[in-house]
Amino acid sequence: MRAIWKGAVSFGLVNVPVRVYAATGTKDVSFHQVHAADGGRIKYQRTCSVDGEPVAYGDIAKGYETEDGDLVVLSDADLAALPLSTGREIEVVEFVPEAQVDPLMYDKAYYLEPEKTAAKPYALLREALTATERVAVVKVALRQRETLAVLRVRGDVICLQTVLWPDEVREPDFEVLGxxxxxxxxxxxxxxxLVESLAADFDPTQYADGYREAVRALVEEKIASGDVRRAPAVAEGSGNGDGEVVDLLSALRRSVERAKARRGETSEGDEPAPEPVPTRSTTRKRGAPTKKGTSKSA
Incomplete structure (x- = not known):
């Protein structure tokens, strides 16, 4: 797997450097659009709706049309200048019971791999989430856009699961339900x-994509029968470990004190810290002439 993002999980005064990997990937059969007569690839050209001329990708901006019909043009530079408070940081906002997060809000899933120097704080966060049966609500900037997400544990790995913003979840408005x-x-x-008669433990490995398998079988059948043609040539252009442990413990203590201070609690009379929890080991075309100028594409 190839990391798509590097940064650090920040909770309290503790930072856990991590790499982010996509946890899922499509297995659909990939097709190209081709000319049925000769197998030539189909190309689509970006053109301006005003003069019909081709437009270079670098000259394409984003356009927002107002209710009055006016057009606001935003360049990549405009969007890049927007503030992102999280930057290269996965900022923990709070820890909540996992059951309180509506599964409907879950979007994309990623795996977090700790840097070699961060194995201990990574394991600490993982075990704390498991022991408390909570997930961490975080903010993170992926692909230049801040998004809401949760950190949850899956086996030995901490997963980053992006979630939709509340106003992106539609409310069902079905008259019949009333x-x-x-x-x-x-x-x-x-x-x-009837439900009990079909009750079982969920095992996703017993299910398969029948359509995908049928498409692959169809392709293999055509290959075996010789129903193939040569694809036309495409034209050109197409640190120190001990010190980190001490710093980690100190940062954790200061973080707890700050959290208590915000809640008006005192440290006096606190029970002694529990014995360390044993942790599991961390796993491991030449195109047509292009036109200069800003397009009015949305």
């Missing part, structure tokens, strides 16, 4: 019996 329905005890009992 209709009064009377359920007879016998009907409910029979439905429950």
């Amino acid at each position: 209709t009064d329905v009377t359920l007879k005890p016998a009907e409910l009992a029979m439905a429950s019996s």
